[in-house]
Amino acid sequence: MENESRSIETRVEGQVGFITLNRPKVLNAINRQMLSSIVREMEEFDRDDNVKVIVLHGNGRAFAAGADIDEMMNDDSIDLELLNQFVEWDRLAWVKKPIIGAVQGFALGGGFELALCCDILLASEDAEFGFPEVDLGVMPGAGGTVRLTKLVGRATAMRWLLTGERFTAKEALDSGVVSKLVPSDLLLEETEKFASIIANKPSLSIRFIKESVHKAEDTSIYEAMQFERKNFSLLFSSEDQKEGMNAFKEKRKPHFKGQ
Amino acid sequence: MFKTIKYEVHDRVAWLTLYRSDKLNAFTEEMHSEMLTALKDVERNENVRCLVITGEGRAFSSGEDLDGVTEGLDHGHVIRKRYTPVLIQLAKIDKPVIAAINGIAAGSGFSLALACDFRLMHEQAKLVQAFIHVGLIPDSGNLYYLPKLIGHAKALELAVLGEKVTAEEAKEIGLVTKVIDGENWMEGVSSFAERLANMPTRAIGLIKQQLQASWDMPLELFLEKEAYGQRMAGLTSDHQEGVHAFMEKRSPDFAGK
Numbered sequence: 001m002e003n004e005s006r007s008i009e010t011r012v013e014g015q016v017g018f019i020t021l022n023r024p025k026v027l028n029a030i031n032r033q034m035l036s037s038i039v040r041e042m043e044e045f046d047r048d049d050n051v052k053v054i055v056l057h058g059n060g061r062a063f064a065a066g067a068d069i070d071e072m073m074n075d076d077s078i079d080l081e082l083l084n085q086f087v088e089w090d091r092l093a094w095v096k097k098p099i100i101g102a103v104q105g106f107a108l109g110g111g112f113e114l115a116l117c118c119d120i121l122l123a124s125e126d127a128e129f130g131f132p133e134v135d136l137g138v139m140p141g142a143g144g145t146v147r148l149t150k151l152v153g154r155a156t157a158m159r160w161l162l163t164g165e166r167f168t169a170k171e172a173l174d175s176g177v178v179s180k181l182v183p184s185d186l187l188l189e190e191t192e193k194f195a196s197i198i199a200n201k202p203s204l205s206i207r208f209i210k211e212s213v214h215k216a217e218d219t220s221i222y223e224a225m226q227f228e229r230k231n232f233s234l235l236f237s238s239e240d241q242k243e244g245m246n247a248f249k250e251k252r253k254p255h256f257k258g259q
Numbered sequence: 260m261f262k263t264i265k266y267e268v269h270d271r272v273a274w275l276t277l278y279r280s281d282k283l284n285a286f287t288e289e290m291h292s293e294m295l296t297a298l299k300d301v302e303r304n305e306n307v308r309c310l311v312i313t314g315e316g317r318a319f320s321s322g323e324d325l326d327g328v329t330e331g332l333d334h335g336h337v338i339r340k341r342y343t344p345v346l347i348q349l350a351k352i353d354k355p356v357i358a359a360i361n362g363i364a365a366g367s368g369f370s371l372a373l374a375c376d377f378r379l380m381h382e383q384a385k386l387v388q389a390f391i392h393v394g395l396i397p398d399s400g401n402l403y404y405l406p407k408l409i410g411h412a413k414a415l416e417l418a419v420l421g422e423k424v425t426a427e428e429a430k431e432i433g434l435v436t437k438v439i440d441g442e443n444w445m446e447g448v449s450s451f452a453e454r455l456a457n458m459p460t461r462a463i464g465l466i467k468q469q470l471q472a473s474w475d476m477p478l479e480l481f482l483e484k485e486a487y488g489q490r491m492a493g494l495t496s497d498h499q500e501g502v503h504a505f506m507e508k509r510s511p512d513f514a515g516k
Contacts, residue, residue, distance in 0.1 A: 182487065183487050183488075183491060185491050185494070186487055186490060186491060
């Protein structure tokens with residue numbers, strides 16, 4: 001239990017909940033226990049009214065440099081099937097509040113997959129990404145081939161997944177994996193600023209926008225449109241919609257309550 | 260530890276000396292690998308606040324060792340495997356880098372000097388774009404740095420005509436910071452290096468990055484980068500020290516942090 005609590009750390013500042021991967025000695029390599037803790041804290045923040053936005057980042061030289069190989073190298077197929085470990089990763093997709101990932105240093109293998117579970121990524125200018133699994137005789141198993149392909153398209157995803165080569169922050173920016181590059185020393189500061197911008201928006205809008213974008217990525221245009229429409233309509237039951245539109249008409253700043 | 264270079268750190272200054280004087284310090288695979296190791300130390304070693312690259316004996320460097328240039332050699336491979344990593348590593352160094360051109364700098368020896376931030380030149384030294392004389396193009400970043408330093412027209416002139424450039428001419432076209440006479444050479448280089456090593460190192464690194472960005476960034480992005488840069492400089496203790504020293508009317512003591 002003690003180890004578990006140390007492998008990640010959490011804090012709330014302003015309305016932002018921070019989850020810090022905290023195994024710097026092993027470049028925050030993700031083991032099963034650590035992933036469970038991340039999922040649990042994410043769900044905790046998701047229920048916490050004081051938290052509007054979640055930030056995920058790593059302590060030390062890496063975001064996360066991969067998965068813990070020792071833990072799995074002697075597993076066989078049946079072990080893995082019965083363990084069903086990736087079902088925990090699925091729960092990250094059910095978190096309703098926006099998750100911002102701040103990637104400094106390495107995001108490799110399982111670490112990169114974890115980064116891809118975030119809704120939006122900021123990265124340090126010297127960050128490096130990659131899926132080296134192929135060189136271990138395996139492949140990504142926590143959504144790597146799926147999420148990367150959705151994000152960058154088949155051609156680029158194939159190149160990175162088949163060669164296992166690392167790519168730079170600049171390439172990640174150009175291909176749409178990350179939204180913004182920041183000098184390493186300022187990454188956390190800029191991420192906080194970015195997170196607090198979103199935290200101050202009407203949180204029901206943020207919630208439904210996130211949901212709709214994910215829907216759009218994962219279903220037909222027709223269905224996504226229907227879904228968007230329902231969410232749009234739903235927001236008209238919120239106080240923030242009344243406040244937002246009244247403030248607009250009265251040419252004043254809105255005061256959102258998140259309701 | 261090293262065979263083909265000397266690498267020493269004295270009083271915040273790292274000295275990387277190309278050390279094959281019997282071969283006019285011509286580059287070999289081993290030498291590049293040793294240079295790479297030394298340059299990584301320069302990048303990481305917090306005691307280093309300035310780097311001087313110079314040559315042992317009468318040359319700075321005559322460029323690629325022609326003993327290794329055999330028929331069927333894949334020149335592109337040599338560049339990718341040996342020169343490019345050294346140049347990339349050199350460009351990563353956020354500290355002032357001086358080429359102390361003690362003697363002839365030819366071919367990729369000239370290129371190495373161009374990749375440094377400052378060039379100090381011995382009055383007897385010469386620079387040669389030797390490549391054209393053997394039907395090759397100036398490599399190892401030469402044509403990247405040269406036009407930025409002296410302009411397109413002059414860069415083309417040097418690269419195509421391949422004439423020797425004396426120290427005096429180099430000074431005239433803005434290629435070197437200072438020409439130093441033989442008697443004062445070592446003293447001149449050391450005092451220049453020492454001066455840089457006592458400056459606000461972080462700010463120098465940020466200036467280097469910013470100037471480099473000016474070549475390939477649109478104004479809006481450049482100004483955004485500038486805002487980041489100034490934010491980081493504003494967080495340094497050297498900035499505090501500079502402001503305090505100014506108000507207290509004393510000379511600042513910069514720690515490079």
